[in-house]
Amino acid sequence: MSDFAYSYARPSTLEQRPDGAALLLSAFSEEGLDNETACFFWGRLRNSWLAARALSTLAKVVASRFVPQSAALRDPIVTAGAGQLRFEAFSSCNGVYARLDMGPEALDGEFLSSGTTNVDFNEPMVNALARISRTEPVLLSVGQQEVVLERAAGKVVERKVALPERWIKGLTSVQAYLALMEEKLRLTRVQAIQLVQGIPAGSSKADYYLVLRGPRPSFVPVATAGAVRVGGVHRLRLLDGLLPLCEAVRVYATPDGQASAFVLELGGGQRFLLALSADVWRGFSGEGNQLDTLMEELPAEWVSGANQLFRGNEVFNPSLFALEHNLAPNTVERLCASLSAMGLLGFDLADNQHFYRRLPFKLGRILSLNPRLKNARALLDAADDVQLVGVGPGGRTEARVRGTGVWHTVVVGGAEGPRCTCPWFSSHQGQRGPCKHILAAQMRYL
Structure with a gap:
């Protein structure tokens, strides 16, 4: 896999001014995306100290890696528009997703345009955030095209960074999980502090479940009614500096327990989200939870046309979009999957809407970032790689699909879930999306 090279034309800076520090973040630009835009947002952070603590936590997430083989990456994504800023990042292992949302109440400035940039959270940036005091005024600008941190002690210039492919793949899977999540618990500030204190010591390999024992949140090793499964619970220590500052915490989970999320209400228009994959070794980039919806291609002009209608942070309401454009719900579902597969859709849990x-x-x-889908279509292009065996009761269809040096038996359709004899399905049992053999059989026979 290759990375996407993001180059910048001029530096971002942290400037010392008579009225305080001004943090100027430069913007990435690629062909077709606001190439002439000089600045997306410029203004003051109303609570710069709290924003700095949240951004420091985001930097902590970016710097973390819970799988030893993962590469260290430090490139958060910033989206400006619709009166708000969103800072997003993954842990280097891609199993933790974090986002800081700053709404109109948190910002005192002007949005000149909408757009997205990715910036480098290097040590000088982290150190600068740590030095922001409670009363220090800070100006923030999201603008042009290189990243530089400038202080009295010197400056650091980031002339070029690369946005990894798995970042966009991770964005695809995260929003799909978030859109399925249900609120399970709501904790007060006191309970949030107790949550930090209750995180089991060490690096946990077993699952833990978050429950309320009376008013106190606790992590237990056995599932009970209403408990929230938290895989790799030690990853929650990323929030230990921010949880004591929040006003409330909302805890969410998918119905199947494959992901969980913690939304910290920081007050003053600031909100911080931390989402965890099911297990430490599972990165969001490998989940494949949108592959079923991507099987049938939409006309390119439909997807391109939808993209032209929206700007950064604008609400994307699938039901309203279907009504306004006279589209069937399943068509809009496929459209959402296509946009998401390019990393263009996010999901706001607190507001229950796509952005x-x-x-x-x-x-x-869409294909290059989803190799299972690409390989399934290659199987269909071959003359005899997908063969029908028979159709049973209830439309249950059995097929033979060629693998590497072996044929696999695939069963799709009917009331039961699809099955395959390949090693991928045997290992994951459909929890990380369908294998290429199931996809090929579904595209051919269903």
Whole structure:
């Protein structure tokens, strides 16, 4: 896999001014995306100390990796528009997703345009955030095209960074999980502090479940009614500096327990989200939870046309979009999956709605970032790689699909879930999306 090179034309800076520090973040630009825009947002942070604590936590997430083989990456994504800023990042292992939302109440400035940039959280940036005091006024600008941190002690220039492919793949899976989540618990500030204190010591390999024992949140090793499964519970220590500052915490989970999320209400228009994959070793980029919806291609002009309608952070309401454009619900579902597969859709749990992210629009990434889908279509293109065996009661269809040096038996359709004899399905049992053999059989026979 290759990375996407993000180059910048001029530096971002942290400037010392008579009225305080001004943090100027430069913007990435790729062909077709606001190339002439000089600045997306410029203004003052109303509570710069709290924002700095939240951004420091985001930097902590970015710097973390819970799988030893993962590469260290430090490139958060910033989206400006619709009166708010969103800072997003993954842990280097891609199993933790974090986002800081700053709404109109948190900002005192002007949005000149909408767009997306990615910035480098290097040590000078982290150190600068740590030095912001409670009363220090800070100006923030999201603008042009290189990243530089400038202080009295010197400056650091980031002339070029790369946005990894798995970042966009991770964005695809995260929003799909978030859109399925249900609120399970709501904790007060006192309970949030107790949550930090109750995190089991060490690096946990077993699952833990978050429950309320009376008024106190606790982590237990056995599932009970209403408990929230938290895989790799030690990853919650990323929030230990921020949880004591929040006003409340909302805890969410998917119905099947494959992901969980913690939304910290920080007050003053600031909100912080931390989402965890099911297990430490599972990165969001490998989940494949949108592959079923991506099987049938939409006309390129439909997807491109939808992309032209939205700007950064604007609400994307699938039901309203279907009504306004006279589209069937399943068509809009496929449209959402296509946009999401390019990293263009996010999901706001607290507001229960999708939002748009202005990343580069390249339809070819749908296949390039989903190799199982690409390989399934290659199987269909071959003459005899997918063969019908028979159709049973209830439309249950059995097929033979060629693998590497072996044929696999695939069963799809009917009331039961699909099955395959390949090692991928045996290992994951459909929890990380369908294998290429199931996809090929579904595309051919269903």
